[in-house]
Amino acid sequence: MSVELKRRKAVQEDSVAQYERMIEIREFEEQINGLFAAGLIRGTTHLCLGQEALAVGLASVLRPTDIVSATYRGHGIALALGLSPEAVLGEIMGKTIGCCGGVGGSMHLSNMDLGLLPTSAIIGGGMPIAAGAALSFQVRKTDDVAVAVFGDGAANIGAFHETLNLASIWNLPVVFICDNNVYGEYSRINITTPIEDLHMRADSYNMPHFSLDGMDIGVVQKGVTEAVNRARSGGGPTLIEAKTYRFAGHSRADQALYRPEGELEKWQKRDPIKLTEESLVASGALNAEKIAKIQSDMKATIEKVVATCQASPEPNLASMFQNIFTPAKVGR
Amino acid sequence: MGTTTPMRFRQAIVSALADEMRADSTVMLFGEDVAEAEGPFKTSEGLLAEFGPLRIRDTPISEMGFTGAAVGAAIMGMKPVVEIMFMEFLGVALDQLVTEAAKMRYLSNGKLSVPMVVRASVGSGLGFGCQHSQTLENWVAATPGLKVVCPSDAQSAYSLMRASIQDPDPVMILEPRILYAERGEVDTSLSLPIGKARVLRKGIDITVVALGQMVNVARNAIEKSGLDVELIDLATVVPWDREGVLASVKKTGRLVVVEEAPKSGGWGSEIVAAATSELFSQLKGAPFRITTPDVPVPYSGVLEARFVPTADDVARQLIESFKSGTSPKSWWELEGLK
Ligand SMILES: Cc1ncc(C[n+]2csc(CCOP(=O)(O)OP(=O)(O)O)c2C)c(N)n1
Ligand SMILES: [Mg+2]
Numbered sequence: 169m170s171v172e173l174k175r176r177k178a179v180q181e182d183s184v185a186q187y188e189r190m191i192e193i194r195e196f197e198e199q200i201n202g203l204f205a206a207g208l209i210r211g212t213t214h215l216c217l218g219q220e221a222l223a224v225g226l227a228s229v230l231r232p233t234d235i236v237s238a239t240y241r242g243h244g245i246a247l248a249l250g251l252s253p254e255a256v257l258g259e260i261m262g263k264t265i266g267c268c269g270g271v272g273g274s275m276h277l278s279n280m281d282l283g284l285l286p287t288s289a290i291i292g293g294g295m296p297i298a299a300g301a302a303l304s305f306q307v308r309k310t311d312d313v314a315v316a317v318f319g320d321g322a323a324n325i326g327a328f329h330e331t332l333n334l335a336s337i338w339n340l341p342v343v344f345i346c347d348n349n350v351y352g353e354y355s356r357i358n359i360t361t362p363i364e365d366l367h368m369r370a371d372s373y374n375m376p377h378f379s380l381d382g383m384d385i386g387v388v389q390k391g392v393t394e395a396v397n398r399a400r401s402g403g404g405p406t407l408i409e410a411k412t413y414r415f416a417g418h419s420r421a422d423q424a425l426y427r428p429e430g431e432l433e434k435w436q437k438r439d440p441i442k443l444t445e446e447s448l449v450a451s452g453a454l455n456a457e458k459i460a461k462i463q464s465d466m467k468a469t470i471e472k473v474v475a476t477c478q479a480s481p482e483p484n485l486a487s488m489f490q491n492i493f494t495p496a497k498v499g500r
Numbered sequence: 501m502g503t504t505t506p507m508r509f510r511q512a513i514v515s516a517l518a519d520e521m522r523a524d525s526t527v528m529l530f531g532e533d534v535a536e537a538e539g540p541f542k543t544s545e546g547l548l549a550e551f552g553p554l555r556i557r558d559t560p561i562s563e564m565g566f567t568g569a570a571v572g573a574a575i576m577g578m579k580p581v582v583e584i585m586f587m588e589f590l591g592v593a594l595d596q597l598v599t600e601a602a603k604m605r606y607l608s609n610g611k612l613s614v615p616m617v618v619r620a621s622v623g624s625g626l627g628f629g630c631q632h633s634q635t636l637e638n639w640v641a642a643t644p645g646l647k648v649v650c651p652s653d654a655q656s657a658y659s660l661m662r663a664s665i666q667d668p669d670p671v672m673i674l675e676p677r678i679l680y681a682e683r684g685e686v687d688t689s690l691s692l693p694i695g696k697a698r699v700l701r702k703g704i705d706i707t708v709v710a711l712g713q714m715v716n717v718a719r720n721a722i723e724k725s726g727l728d729v730e731l732i733d734l735a736t737v738v739p740w741d742r743e744g745v746l747a748s749v750k751k752t753g754r755l756v757v758v759e760e761a762p763k764s765g766g767w768g769s770e771i772v773a774a775a776t777s778e779l780f781s782q783l784k785g786a787p788f789r790i791t792t793p794d795v796p797v798p799y800s801g802v803l804e805a806r807f808v809p810t811a812d813d814v815a816r817q818l819i820e821s822f823k824s825g826t827s828p829k830s831w832w833e834l835e836g837l838k
Binding site: 210211212262263268270271272273274275276288289290291292321322324325326327352353354355359360361426482483485486487488489492 | 533536537540560561562563564565588591592626627628629630632793794795798799800802806807835837838
């Protein structure tokens with residue numbers, strides 16, 4: 169089994185491993201700004217700080233043969249699904265060790281062994297593609313499912329509505345997960361959208377829907393399991409709205425000064441990492457000492473990942489010309 | 501000629517929008533984060549404060565909806581300016597611009613006018629990856645009924661914006677993102693008509709035609725080449741300045757086009773074709789194009805820097821072609837790639 173599939177298996181089986189993966193994502197994301205400052209990353213990145221429970225909760229419920237489409241805010245989902253931190257950071261640093269050999273960048277992470285389609289940087293872009301993956305499962309009569317993860321902002325773009333309608337009339341095995349982190353770029357949801365409970369929109373498409381607490385990994389697992397089971401057993405699509413909060417700014421340049429006072433602090437009280445810690449301590453799976461060790465070990469691990477990625481070579485000129493078309497072939 | 505004011509490219513855009521809005525109460529601006537946040541690239545700084553929320557509006561992420569709303573408002577006599585944050589996002593709104601707006605005059609037997617402007621940031625060089633770095637002129641350039649302009653400095657950003665807003669037909673403005681922070685001098689009394697190329701340097705050896713961020717590259721290349729090159733900033737892709745460009749080629753007998761877009765299907769093909777067929781007997785060398793290779797824009801900084809034409813490579817090709825009269829090999833052909 170590949171290292172990456174082993175990483176996936178770990179979060180599917182063990183709640184401490186799930187906690188560790190959340191810590192990995194947190195630690196990983198917190199390194200990014202420093203790497204920009206050090207000139208090791210260029211362009212832009214979109215951090216998922218505060219949204220770790222959704223990423224890991226999802227990964228723990230899905231099979232590697234299920235298909236996931238996600239967005240440019242994808243570091244956490246990629247790590248959760250099992251991509252190695254080297255494959256993700258290497259891609260963000262534009263190095264050959266990256267999952268796309270350095271030509272894709274932070275917004276475009278993928279690994280088909282783990283079911284992750286290249287993440288899209290176009291709002292709504294991944295939604296119809298997930299429906300198409302689900303269509304292939306339906307036609308081939310497998311019991312795999314497709315999952316589309318997208319932001320609250322995507323609920324206002326045509327692709328959202330077209331895809332929900334299509335998935336509903338075709339009864340596709342797809343789960344739509346709207347990660348409602350309250351903001352789309354610099355605009356709070358109330359400025360762009362007349363409702364805040366976005367899952368309600370599925371009513372128009374006669375599709376089952378509900379919202380859940382995206383800060384609590386247990387709640388995420390329960391909700392996603394319900395929708396995934398429905399899809400696997402031929403019951404069709406579901407729209408889940410995960411209520412989360414974007415702890416960081418939209419992208420690198422954004423300090424998020426537009427937030428109402430106290431809003432971030434209110435959500436930080438429900439930091440998904442803290443909630444997971446509390447529940448694992450309560451169940452006896454973790455204690456203060458173990459938590460401290462997990463955190464300091466992870467710091468050291470991520471430091472090593474940074475060093476490994478720094479040492480990885482830059483892509484050569486030939487890699488610019490690769491993977492555009494398949495080599496010519498005649499006939500079937 | 502009036503006096504000039506130093507300003508950045510993005511400030512020239514703000515100034516032109518503000519000056520048009522002061523002069524004409526039907527001008528309005530909408531797009532994602534253009535009002536409260538004053539634009540993702542700060543190209544609407546101060547506009548909400550001065551003109552208020554009726555005319556300066558934030559939109560949902562609904563490019564098709566708000567581009568189409570601009571078409572309807574324009575038909576009814578408004579002059580809407582729509583901001584598409586990255587040119588790629590026009591993909592989800594293309595119908596409203598190319599198939600609706602551009603056909604209204606034609607389909608109304610000349611009765612309808614659609615005086616709208618769509619602005620989009622374009623281009624590579626900032627490490628945004630292949631879904632946020634294309635120039636994509638060719639998405640819009642083959643659309644009779646739609647004009648397409650592309651500024652290369654603060655002056656043209658200012659003057660072309662004003663001309664585009666004043667134009668009675670739909671105009672697409674491609675704003676090279678990498679230039680937003682660049683400083684320049686702007687004479688606000690200078691008008692640059694749509695459809696007129698700008699001769700930025702007079703010369704007799706070669707005519708170089710460039711667009712957008714390639715204008716700076718071409719200028720640096722000309723300096724390195726030591727040749728007496730005439731540099732033309734095309735400024736308008738549709739309708740391009742056939743008369744101005746061909747007059748220059750007639751004089752120099754040589755034409756080189758520098759483009760920031762894949763070799764296949766670029767706007768420069770049109771120019772090279774026109775010069776070749778119309779001035780064939782007067783040419784001293786083969787007209788040719790310097791472009792990017794036919795590949796998506798690579799993310800890696802090392803690769804992206806090679807992807808776009810560089811001043812060194814353009815200079816090499818100017819010198820080689822001036823000596824031989826033939827069109828030189830591209831850098832990737834020399835590297836044995838593709
Ligand atoms: C079609 C399209 N329009 C605009 C953008 C620019 N854009 C990138 S992220 C973003 C905000 C998206 O917000 P949301 O869907 O809530 O996702 P979040 O960033 O909060 O994860 C916008 C407007 C885009 N990428 N694609
Ligand atoms: Mg959001």
